[in-house]
Amino acid sequence: MSESYAEFHDRLAKIYRQQAKTGRVGRKAVAIDRNGYVIVKGKANRRSFPWSGLMMVAVAFFAIKGIMIAQFGPDFYSQHVARMADASAAEQVMSWTMSPDPVSRWVATQVKSVF
Template sequence: MSESQAEFHDRLARIYRKQAETGLTSRKSVTIDRNGYVIVRGAGRGRGFPWAGLMMVVVSFFVIKGVMMSQIGADFYTQNVVRLSGGTQVEKAAAWTMRPDPISSWLATQIKANL
């Protein structure tokens, strides 16, 4: 067996051994680099649920509500939410999400105190 074939078989043995250790058996892509080596890339891990993005949306939602309550006043804000709750289904859903809650009320008082 020539030296290049032995090197190729050794490389394949390392690849298969690595696959057996990591449990990655499916192949995502097979390419040949400019030196003639076969590069086998295993499938990457599946992406999980984006918890950080979801938390950023939730925190932003409460912060925006708190800023609105501090700027226009809690009484006026509550009146507008009550006015919305008498409308269509979409307006009722908006009124339900925009109703004052302890977190946004606390944020509004903190923003008002620090201005």
């Protein structure tokens, strides 16, 4: 019994020495199971903000606006957006987001040149 207890403390001391050497205490979780074995479990990485997903949504938004401007024409599109500006609050927000901007105009010219 005392031999296994001494082995346990030796393993634990080795783990603490490694943690002190690397300075990475927070990235690992140390647990002791019923048999007295030390189990080192890696902690999950913290998830960051999905910048790539947000960028894909923005590109798709401007692409759809550009395709709509290219298909309907800039004058017709602007008239429909202006009509929404005089309606309810929700339609005013849609009018503001769907108003032609330089990026969507550029996309519209590129789509017109291809098709």
